Amino acid sequence: MAVMITDLCINCGDCAPECPVAAILEDTSDKNPHEGERFYVKPETCVECVSHADEPRCARACPTEGSIVWDMPYTTEFEEYFVTGNNNGTYKIREHKSKGIMLPSIKAQAFISDIGMDVRQAHGNVAV
Ligand code: SF4
Numbered sequence: 085m086a087v088m089i090t091d092l093c094i095n096c097g098d099c100a101p102e103c104p105v106a107a108i109l110e111d112t113s114d115k116n117p118h119e120g121e122r123f124y125v126k127p128e129t130c131v132e133c134v135s136h137a138d139e140p141r142c143a144r145a146c147p148t149e150g151s152i153v154w155d156m157p158y159t160t161e162f163e164e165y166f167v168t169g170n171n172n173g174t175y176k177i178r179e180h181k182s183k184g185i186m187l188p189s190i191k192a193q194a195f196i197s198d199i200g201m202d203v204r205q206a207h208g209n210v211a212v
Pocket residue numbers: 086087102103104105106107108125129130131132133140141142143
């Protein structure tokens with residue numbers, strides 16, 4: 085990951101078009117594990133806007149404080165974290181036909197290194 089969308093999301097749709105890597109799914113998508121509730125960031129796709137912008141563009145666009153928060157980096161160090169989240173319905177990580185579930189060990193993603201792990205663990209608000 086990544087950033088994560090919380091249940092404070094009001095489904096306004098302002099974030100998704102801002103994402104440079106199309107990592108955000110609408111509340112109506114059947115690929116969204118929170119379908120019918122809120123928008124969703126695919127952790128296997130989000131790059132925290134690294135190489136695209138100085139800060140997460142989704143959070144800059146979002147009108148609702150607390151609805152876009154930090155999550156753990158999408159790296160092998162957090163493989164088990166994402167496996168658990170995928171099993172309990174927090175995430176719905178894409179399953180590739182030959183590679184299987186696209187976990188960090190298959191493809192890790194970029195993340196902003198100066199965000200502390202304590203902030204990520206606590207799902208702190210992405211303040212921009
Ligand atoms: S942080 Fe950037 S890459 Fe990640 S979901 Fe938001 S806009 Fe997309």
